[in-house]
Amino acid sequence: MENLYTATKSSRHVNNILNDGTNSCAFLSVLIMDKLINDGDDLPRTVDEWDEIARGVEDVITNAPTQFNHLRDISVQYDVLET
Numbered sequence: 001m002e003n004l005y006t007a008t009k010s011s012r013h014v015n016n017i018l019n020d021g022t023n024s025c026a027f028l029s030v031l032i033m034d035k036l037i038n039d040g041d042d043l044p045r046t047v048d049e050w051d052e053i054a055r056g057v058e059d060v061i062t063n064a065p066t067q068f069n070h071l072r073d074i075s076v077q078y079d080v081l082e083t
Contacts (some may be wrong), residue, residue: 032057
């Protein structure tokens, strides 16, 4: 009899946690850089600007996996060029 753990491990693209970021570093890195490039004019110069970047990065890390998890196998570590 197959339990939930073995069923999940044997199925590709199965993810029970919607925003699970396991092995998503490449995806998150690309999205964070996109946010930095497109949302900022120059490099941050003040603490407030760095705080704004930190909030944006936190938002990407917390919420972005829900946008790309259906496209990837969480057991695979992807290269940035694959994302």
